[in-house]
Amino acid sequence: MLKSRQALNTLFLLRRFLCLVACSLLLSPCSALAWSGVVIGISDGDTITVLQDERRPVKIRLYGIDCPEKRQAWGNRATQGTRRLCYDKVVDVEEAGLDRYGRTVAIIILPDGSSLQERLVEEGLAWVWPRYCKLPICQEWSAGEATAKEAGVGLWQDEEPIPPWEWRVNSRR
Template structure:
């Protein structure tokens, strides 16, 4: 009987150590913008992470640089926990990022007014309340009288690119083709 107890205790100790290992922690090695960062995995692989359920202003948009700076100040160089939701169409990991003390980066962005709750992908009442409180307190981007949501900003950017592409005249390549033909016919 004592041998079984000893083995059980040893097993539980090993299980506890395995569960508490910090192998699930990633180091934040880059902040691309307010809601996108690069993490270094325990296996030394870089993982680009898009924060779930939030949408920060684009870098070229009002408060875009401030959102990036906020995210950087909050977590750059720190060890974080990654809770993966899925992958997006760009191959990025979409998920929640928490500091070692349990602070959610996603929630802090919304709470401090540097991100919208991304309602197309989030139905969280807590996130909605955090955004509402930031709006009422006029924090971050809510200082602006009429901030443009990033999804509308991106839509406008896409429409401008399409219009600009249609306005540009197409380049003529006839000169190059004639020259190639001429070089093909020259005998050496």
């Protein structure tokens, strides 16, 4: 009886451990899905194209942030900022999934080790998008956003900047 109880306890602990491992893999970008490539295109502030394996262009939607739309205030500057930070540079791509348009959603790590998302938020060229930014790193990005807002950097110079997700809804009316 004692052996079977120990076996059940061991199985229970093993199952809990495996569940924890599975959850952690689901809640963070998997390093097995990380790769490097050269940024060959900038569609807008939060969408870039990276050349994978020196031959396959991959359109990437930046994870967790939302930049102003092109026709929105600060939209062109956000695109220019993204271009300045990463165009024609080798970046690391940490895939987090696919969006509804089939684009790869990823965290982009710049050559200096910072993330493109972090830099755009700190420069006041993007918002952290609470609806989609769920990883622990989002707290750091939110702190950077708060600092940019307090300092009146980038889009925070405007009296009442409108987040792109609200702007898109209002522009459809």
